[in-house]
Amino acid sequence: MPILDVQNIEKHFGATRVLEDISFSLEQGQALAIIGSSGSGKTTLLRCLNFLETPNQGKILVNGETLFDADDPATQRESEVRKKRLHFGLVFQSFNLFPQYTALENVTLAPQLLVQERPDYKQNKKSLLEEIQREGRELLGKMGLSDRADHYPHQLSGGQQQRVAIARALALKPDILCFDEPTSALDPELTGEVLKVIRALAQQKTTMIIVTHEMAFARDVADQVIFMDEGVIVEQGPARQVIEAPREERTRQFLSRYSEN
Numbered sequence: 130m131p132i133l134d135v136q137n138i139e140k141h142f143g144a145t146r147v148l149e150d151i152s153f154s155l156e157q158g159q160a161l162a163i164i165g166s167s168g169s170g171k172t173t174l175l176r177c178l179n180f181l182e183t184p185n186q187g188k189i190l191v192n193g194e195t196l197f198d199a200d201d202p203a204t205q206r207e208s209e210v211r212k213k214r215l216h217f218g219l220v221f222q223s224f225n226l227f228p229q230y231t232a233l234e235n236v237t238l239a240p241q242l243l244v245q246e247r248p249d250y251k252q253n254k255k256s257l258l259e260e261i262q263r264e265g266r267e268l269l270g271k272m273g274l275s276d277r278a279d280h281y282p283h284q285l286s287g288g289q290q291q292r293v294a295i296a297r298a299l300a301l302k303p304d305i306l307c308f309d310e311p312t313s314a315l316d317p318e319l320t321g322e323v324l325k326v327i328r329a330l331a332q333q334k335t336t337m338i339i340v341t342h343e344m345a346f347a348r349d350v351a352d353q354v355i356f357m358d359e360g361v362i363v364e365q366g367p368a369r370q371v372i373e374a375p376r377e378e379r380t381r382q383f384l385s386r387y388s389e390n
Contacts, residue, residue, distance in 0.1 A: 130192070130193050131154035131155055131156050131157075132155055132156060132157045132191065132192055132304060132305065132336055133154060133155040133178075133189075133190070133191055133304075133305055133336075134154045134188075134189075134190040134191075134193075135151060135152055135153050135154070135178070135187070135188075135189055135190075136152050136187055136188040136189075136190070137150050137151070137152055137186060137187040137188070138150075138151040138152070138174070138177060138184045138186065138187035138188075138189070139151070139184060139185050139186035139187055140170075140173055140174075140177055140182060140184050140185055141185050146360055147170050147173045147360050148170045148173055148174060148177070148184070148360050148361075149360045149361050150361065151170075151174060151187070151361070151362060152187075152362070153355060153362065153365060155305070155336065155338065155353075156336075156352075157334075157336055158334035158335075158336055159336060159337075159352040159353060160331045160335075160336075160337045160338075160339060160350055160351045160352050160353075161337065161338045161339070161351060161352065161353045161354070161355065162339045162340075162341055162346075162347035162350070162351035162353070162354045162355070162368060163175075163338065163339070163340045163341075163354075163355045163356075163357060164340075164341065164342070164344065164347060164354060164355070164356050164357070164372075164383075165356055165357035165358055165383065166358065166383060169357040169358050169359060169360065170357050170359075170360040170361075171309075171340045171357055172309055172310075172340060174357070175219065175307050175309050175338065175340060177189075178217055178305075178307065178338070179214055179217045179219050179307065180196075180197070180210050180213050180214055183197075183205065184197065184199055185199060186199045187199055191216045191304055191305070192304065196213045196216065197213070215301055215303065216303060216304045216305065217303055217304070217305050217306075217307055218298030218299060218301060218303035218305070218306045218307065219298060219307045219309065220291070220294050220295050220298050220306070220307065220308045220309065220311050221294070221309055221311075222309050222310050222311070222313045222314050223314055224282070224287070224290040224291055224293070224294050224314070225294065226282040226290055226293060226294060226297075227282075228281065228282050228283065229281075230281070231278065231279050231280060231281055232269060232274060232277050232278050232279070232280055232281075232282075232285065232289075232293045232296075233262070233265050233266065233269060233278040233279065235282075235293055235294075235297055236265040236268055236269060236293065236296045236297045236300050237261050237262060237264075237265040237300065238297075239297070239300065239301055240261045240264075240265075240300050240301065241258065241261055243301075244257050244258070244261065264300065265278075265296070265300060266278060268296040268299055268300055269293070269296050271296070271329075272292040272293070272295060272296050272326055273292065273322075273326075274289060274292055274293065274296070277289060277293075286319060287314060287315045287316065287319050288315055288319035288320075288322040288323055291311055291312075291314075291315065291319075291323050292322070292323060292326055295311075295323075295326060295327075295330075304336065305336045305337065305338060306330070306335055306336065306337045306338075307337070307338045307339075307340075308327065308337065308338070308339045308340060308341070309340050310340050310341060310342060311323055311327070311339075311341075312324060312341075312343065313342065320343075324343065324346055327339065327346075327350065328346075328349075328350050331350045331351075339351065342387075344372060344384070344387060347368060347372060348368050348369055348372040348373065349368075350368075351368040352367070352368060353365065353366065353367060353368060354366065354367070354368045354371040354372060355371075356371060356375070356377075356379075356380045356383065358379050358383065363377050363379045363380055364376060364377045364379075364380045372384065
């Protein structure tokens with residue numbers, strides 16, 4: 130059973146169809162790269178998976194559980210949205226860190242809020258918060274930021290801020306970690322350090338969806354690649370097959386244009 134099963138997702142903004150009949154699945158431990166031109170629907174798809182947008186049609190299942198069904202209003206209750214988002218960690222193009230908090234505070238904020246809902250919170254408050262702090266420091270260590278835990282975002286480079294954002298997403302232990310062009314806001318010299326972290330996560334078999342314009346990275350790191358154009362999936366398959374020997378003419382044209390830039 131796949132960890133993620135997306136069935137016939139559609140999203141419209143007025144008369145504009147942004148996503149049409151999007152279907153794919155993702156196995157535990159796989160990395161999926163989504164490529165395509167600007168405006169092809171990649172970011173909207175991630176926002177639908179994270180319930181930042183509500184699809185007009187289709188289903189989203191995680192571990193066999195239906196999280197969203199356009200035909201079932203019970204799956205669309207606002208009170209359930211926050212719980213559903215916990216299945217997906219999202220790293221945005223911009224870092225979206227809270228400027229008034231340190232790196233460690235940015236990473237531990239959401240877990241600290243969630244743990245307060247546990248029935249044993251008052252009884253075990255000290256130990257629970259200490260555990261969250263420990264895990265936060267461990268995550269920053271994995272990002273190569275052990276010595277930056279007490280630094281504020283303005284004291285960090287763009288690459289460091291994005292690595293804090295990755296640690297923050299991991300802190301909630303999501304089933305699937307999603308990246309929306311995580312290097313697009315970075316200078317070229319900082320791109321490599323973020324890609325190195327994502328590469329390490331892939332080697333650790335972290336289940337991921339990566340919207341990216343880094344074709345070589347997608348080819349070498351992803352297990353599967355989806356190419357989207359004008360709101361539809363044109364081609365999907367093993368990463369090297371799609372990028373090095375695409376079957377569809379639209380895929381070949383996109384990759385040819387990209388290689389010319």
